[in-house]
Amino acid sequence: MTASANALLGTVVDVLALLALPPLLLGVINRVKAIAGGRRGQPLLQPYHDLLRLMRKGMVFSETTTWIFRAAPLVTLVATLLAGLLVPLGGGAGRIGFEGDLVLFVYLFAVGRFFTTAAALDTGSPFEGMGAAREVTWALLTEPAIFFVLLSLATLSDSLSLDTMLLAPATGHVATLVLSAVGLFVVLLVECSRVPFDDPNTHLELTMVHEVMVLDHSGPLFGAILYGAAMKLFILSTFLVRLALPTLDDPWAGRGVALAGVLGIAALIGVVESATARVRLSRVPNLIAGAALITAVGFLLAVR
Amino acid sequence: MEVLIWPLLVAAALLFVASGLLAARVGRVLAVLAAASGLVAVALAIALGAPPLTLSLPFPLGRLTLGLDPLSAAFLLPVLVVPALGAVYASGYFPADHRAARRTAIAFGLLPAAMIGVVVARDAFALLVAWELMALAAFFAISADDDQPAVRASSWVYLVATHLGTLALIAAFAVLSGHTGTLELAPAAGLPPATTAAVAALFLVGFGVKAGVVPLHLWLPGAHANAPSHVSAVMSGVVLKMGVYGLLRAATLLPDLPQEAGATLLALGALGAVGGAALAAAQSDLKRLLAYSSVDNLAIILMGVGLALYGRAAGHPDLTTLGLAGAVLHVWNHALFKPLMFFVAGSVIHATGTRDLDRLGGAARALPRTARASFAGAISLAGLPPLNGFIGELFIYVGLFRAAQIERWPALAAPALAITGALALLAMVKLHGAVFLGAARDPAHAAHPHEPRAMTAPMTALALACAAAVLAAPLYVPWLAEVVAVLAPGSDTAALTAVPVLTVSLTLAGLAATGLAVALAARRLTRGRSRAAVGTWGCGYAAPTARIQYTASSLSDMATQLLRPFTWPRRAAPELTAALPAPAAFSEATPDPVLDRLVAPAAARAGRVLPRLRSFQHGRVQAYLLYILVALVALLLGV
Numbered sequence: 010m011t012a013s014a015n016a017l018l019g020t021v022v023d024v025l026a027l028l029a030l031p032p033l034l035l036g037v038i039n040r041v042k043a044i045a046g047g048r049r050g051q052p053l054l055q056p057y058h059d060l061l062r063l064m065r066k067g068m069v070f071s072e073t074t075t076w077i078f079r080a081a082p083l084v085t086l087v088a089t090l091l092a093g094l095l096v097p098l099g100g101g102a103g104r105i106g107f108e109g110d111l112v113l114f115v116y117l118f119a120v121g122r123f124f125t126t127a128a129a130l131d132t133g134s135p136f137e138g139m140g141a142a143r144e145v146t147w148a149l150l151t152e153p154a155i156f157f158v159l160l161s162l163a164t165l166s167d168s169l170s171l172d173t174m175l176l177a178p179a180t181g182h183v184a185t186l187v188l189s190a191v192g193l194f195v196v197l198l199v200e201c202s203r204v205p206f207d208d209p210n211t212h213l214e215l216t217m218v219h220e221v222m223v224l225d226h227s228g229p230l231f232g233a234i235l236y237g238a239a240m241k242l243f244i245l246s247t248f249l250v251r252l253a254l255p256t257l258d259d260p261w262a263g264r265g266v267a268l269a270g271v272l273g274i275a276a277l278i279g280v281v282e283s284a285t286a287r288v289r290l291s292r293v294p295n296l297i298a299g300a301a302l303i304t305a306v307g308f309l310l311a312v313r
Numbered sequence: 314m315e316v317l318i319w320p321l322l323v324a325a326a327l328l329f330v331a332s333g334l335l336a337a338r339v340g341r342v343l344a345v346l347a348a349a350s351g352l353v354a355v356a357l358a359i360a361l362g363a364p365p366l367t368l369s370l371p372f373p374l375g376r377l378t379l380g381l382d383p384l385s386a387a388f389l390l391p392v393l394v395v396p397a398l399g400a401v402y403a404s405g406y407f408p409a410d411h412r413a414a415r416r417t418a419i420a421f422g423l424l425p426a427a428m429i430g431v432v433v434a435r436d437a438f439a440l441l442v443a444w445e446l447m448a449l450a451a452f453f454a455i456s457a458d459d460d461q462p463a464v465r466a467s468s469w470v471y472l473v474a475t476h477l478g479t480l481a482l483i484a485a486f487a488v489l490s491g492h493t494g495t496l497e498l499a500p501a502a503g504l505p506p507a508t509t510a511a512v513a514a515l516f517l518v519g520f521g522v523k524a525g526v527v528p529l530h531l532w533l534p535g536a537h538a539n540a541p542s543h544v545s546a547v548m549s550g551v552v553l554k555m556g557v558y559g560l561l562r563a564a565t566l567l568p569d570l571p572q573e574a575g576a577t578l579l580a581l582g583a584l585g586a587v588g589g590a591a592l593a594a595a596q597s598d599l600k601r602l603l604a605y606s607s608v609d610n611l612a613i614i615l616m617g618v619g620l621a622l623y624g625r626a627a628g629h630p631d632l633t634t635l636g637l638a639g640a641v642l643h644v645w646n647h648a649l650f651k652p653l654m655f656f657v658a659g660s661v662i663h664a665t666g667t668r669d670l671d672r673l674g675g676a677a678r679a680l681p682r683t684a685r686a687s688f689a690g691a692i693s694l695a696g697l698p699p700l701n702g703f704i705g706e707l708f709i710y711v712g713l714f715r716a717a718q719i720e721r722w723p724a725l726a727a728p729a730l731a732i733t734g735a736l737a738l739l740a741m742v743k744l745h746g747a748v749f750l751g752a753a754r755d756p757a758h759a760a761h762p763h764e765p766r767a768m769t770a771p772m773t774a775l776a777l778a779c780a781a782a783v784l785a786a787p788l789y790v791p792w793l794a795e796v797v798a799v800l801a802p803g804s805d806t807a808a809l810t811a812v813p814v815l816t817v818s819l820t821l822a823g824l825a826a827t828g829l830a831v832a833l834a835a836r837r838l839t840r841g842r843s844r845a846a847v848g849t850w851g852c853g854y855a856a857p858t859a860r861i862q863y864t865a866s867s868l869s870d871m872a873t874q875l876l877r878p879f880t881w882p883r884r885a886a887p888e889l890t891a892a893l894p895a896p897a898a899f900s901e902a903t904p905d906p907v908l909d910r911l912v913a914p915a916a917a918r919a920g921r922v923l924p925r926l927r928s929f930q931h932g933r934v935q936a937y938l939l940y941i942l943v944a945l946v947a948l949l950l951g952v
Contacts, residue, residue: 066842067843067844068839068842068843068844069843069844069847070843070844070847071847071848071849071850072848073675073751073752073848074849075677075684075749075750077688077750079832079836080828080832083828083831083832083835084832086831087824087827087828087831088698088828091820091823091824091827105816105820107812107813107816107817107820108711108811108812108813109710109711109714109811109812109817111714112706112707112710112711113698113703113817113820115731116696116697116698116734117698117824119695119697119734119735119738120692120697120698122738123691123692123697123738123741123742126742127742127745127746127750130746130747130750130751130863130868131750131751132751132849133674133675133750133751133752133859133862134849134850134852134862135861135862135863136852137863138862138863138868139863139867141742141746141863141868142863142867142868142869142870142871143871145735145738145739145742145868145872146739146872146875148735148738148739149732149735149736149739149872149875149876150875152728152731152732153728153729153731153732155731156727156728156731157728160714160717160727160728163714163717163718164717164718164721164724167718169711169714214852224850224852225849225850228839228842228843229835229838229839229842230835230839233835294871294875301728308724312717312721312724
């Protein structure tokens with residue numbers, strides 16, 4: 010096989026993994042939590058069944074809502090997908106990366122946030138407004154944390170493209186990488202609404218963040234939201250794995266290591282969720298600010 | 314063809330003046346003609362290069378020099394376009410029987426003419442005359458509703474602030490011409506470092522007042538909030554940019570500016586961006602929110618300018634190129650989406666009778682066109698892909714990351730810009746959500762359907778321009794190299810191609826197209842499966858009212874509290890102690906930290922303390938003689 014065909018096949022596999030694997034991560038998290046709780050747990054592929062079931066259902070729309078409510082889940086999904094295409098799973102090249110695409114990466118998630126919160130306000134529900142307020146406030150702290158990680162990577166790899174940044178071997182800066190990875194893991198927990206910041210399984214609307222913003226969505230559109238959220242988890246996990254694990258010369262081996270790492274992160278999230286309780290809402294900003302400071306220290310170590 | 318440039322530009326200025334003198338329906342045609350005439354002149358100047366024009370005028374004016382280089386051309390575009398759209402909007406928005414209709418229209422027509430003068434003036438005297446004319450025209454335009462005390466107060470604050478700025482400019486040009494011996498605006502190399510620093514500081518104060526550089530922004534929120542909306546649009550979209558133009562022009566006069574100057578601007582920009590965005594997110598007045606958002610956007614532009622000046626002094630041409638390109642792009646983009654949002658604000662005020670975000674809601678039903686325009690403007694203003702706000706910020710981000718790779722410390726501005734972006738998103742979700750989504754929170758201010766063509770057409774034009782600016786980016790971004798050449802002659806502009814604008818543009822267009830295609834496909838696939846005639850689910854609560862909705866203030870309260878060092882809110886929260894507490898009230902407001910919490914209290918205290926000195930001035934000549942004697946003795950003893 011020629012090198013270019015190999016690269017093309019690699020890109021195809023990357024995109025297929027991005028499309029097919031996200032719900033599996035939710036299955037892994039659930040299974041780890043079940044085992045830790047002494048239960049057998051739902052089947053590993055249950056999230057796929059849930060999504061298919063939602064796709065077959067009808068939808069109910071509140072008469073308060075406008076087109077924004079209907080467009081938001083799909084726009085969020087498309088923006089998330091595009092962000093996923095910017096993060097290399099295995100070998101680089103072949104996708105849409107460009108110099109400066111790291112800014113686009115962060116801002117695509119912001120597009121999702123804008124539409125999700127706007128759709129929440131579109132319903133006029135006080136609960137959804139509450140969730141929107143939390144979502145936009147926490148982003149004030151997670152975005153600088155992500156930017157400190159990106160700054161560290163940019164200075165270490167001397168590049169401004171995620172493809173190069175995440176695949177360049179960063180030797181001799183273990184401290185920076187560890188601190189960035191720790192900070193980024195916290196950001197991942199916040200952005201993907203996991204315990205201790207948000208609990209996707211809670212039954213009380215007052216305490217939710219992401220789930221409460223999508224209370225009024227139903228059927229296929231709700232499925233799109235769940236799928237998009239799982240995809241975001243997959244993308245941020247890939248980012249974290251690429252940051253933390255050494256790059257291998259063989260892109261296929263690298264791909265395998267990355268996928269194993271992503272599943273490992275899902276298992277780690279399951280462990281975290283089993284071991285910790287939700288923190289009080291008023292303490293959440295302190296925790297995220299702590300993570301942002303950790304990434305800032307990582308950056309300072311990188312440029313010292 | 315070059316001979317046509319100056320006549321066309323002068324015709325544009327005269328047509329703008331004439332547009333203010335005639336009735337609004339005629340005036341708007343003249344304003345559009347003025348813009349067209351000016352745009353042809355700018356296009357000719359860009360294509361052919363404009364010869365400088367020197368006129369010898371009779372005393373007291375003397376010799377007058379005009380010029381139109383790429384830097385002037387870049388700033389002429391918003392100067393021409395926004396006021397013309399403003400005039401069209403005003404013909405539907407501003408009542409012809411308003412008590413100050415005539416004065417406002419005249420001032421509104423003079424404003425762009427004066428700004429054309431500012432941008433093409435090539436000697437200090439002409440610049441100062443045009444500058445003062447612009448400042449006064451703006452004063453009369455923003456004080457249209459001067460029967461209201463709030464409008465009078467903010468207009469006076471503006472007048473005082475702008476004249477303090479002009480004073481600094483006169484001082485700056487006096488010092489500069491004292492060294493160079495000429496009033497012409499030409500690069501003055503070889504100044505002593507102390508003089509350069511002094512002149513640069515004076516320019517920063519003089520132009521910074523107009524550009525809303527924190528903490529000199531204190532006049533800006535009140536003036537924007539209390540002016541008629543078409544005036545706010547021009548103030549925010551164009552007049553503030555004259556401050557940026559001034560700073561850039563001043564930088565061309567001082568080629569020896571040290572890199573500390575760029576660093577100062579970058580730091581002030583980062584502070585102003587976060588502070589302005591935090592204050593914008595905290596406001597519950599529609600137009601004050603937009604005004605603070607202008608502080609934030611101008612600060613982002615300032616970051617670009619600072620990066621460019623830093624790069625010029627430190628010998629990093631790619632920082633100069635990326636910073637200046639980002640600044641100019643953001644000047645243009647802000648001139649599209651901010652007037653759009655002020656037009657939206659005007660329409661909302663007309664249709665609801667209030668600008669209090671906590672009383673609005675659900676206006677999308679009565680004002681569908683306005684709501685669509687507002688949504689596009691909000692996305693663009695928050696700097697989100699795929700609209701134009703993203704492009705300028707992308708250049709500044711890339712510049713900051715490059716700076717981080719070279720020099721380390723400017724890196725800290727990138728997370729500041731990230732916080733600014735998150736805050737801008739919060740402010741825009743709040744604005745659009747509180748005004749157009751949900752249901753009306755106060756039935757007395759539910760929106761009436763009122764969307765005359767004269768008001769929707771400028772909004773639609775600007776919203777479409779926000780999209781077109783992204784698609785056309787590969788066409789105009791390479792031209793920015795010529796603007797860079799004005800600021801840093803001979804500088805290498807290869808960095809302009811470092812950001813592959815074509816790829817970015819196509820990616821963003823692809824994002825928009827994919828989103829649209831997915832939405833249409835989903836609509837087809839799920840047709841007949843939806844039910845629309847139900848209420849929002851209230852989590853089991855059986856009697857929901859519109860008043861239980863989250864208000865705009867609640868939405869931003871967490872962020873306001875988190876950013877207390879910037880927002881400094883005034884909060885009156887009752888303390889609940891007993892099991893059955895008495896009725897209590899809660900209130901929160903975020904006045905301007907500089908004006909309302911520092912300057913105004915200090916001025917009030919001075920007003921209380923200083924009158925005591927009046928007891929020395931009582932008109933008794935004997936006592937005055939005694940003062941003279943005391944002063945003489947003190948002097949003799951002292952010397």
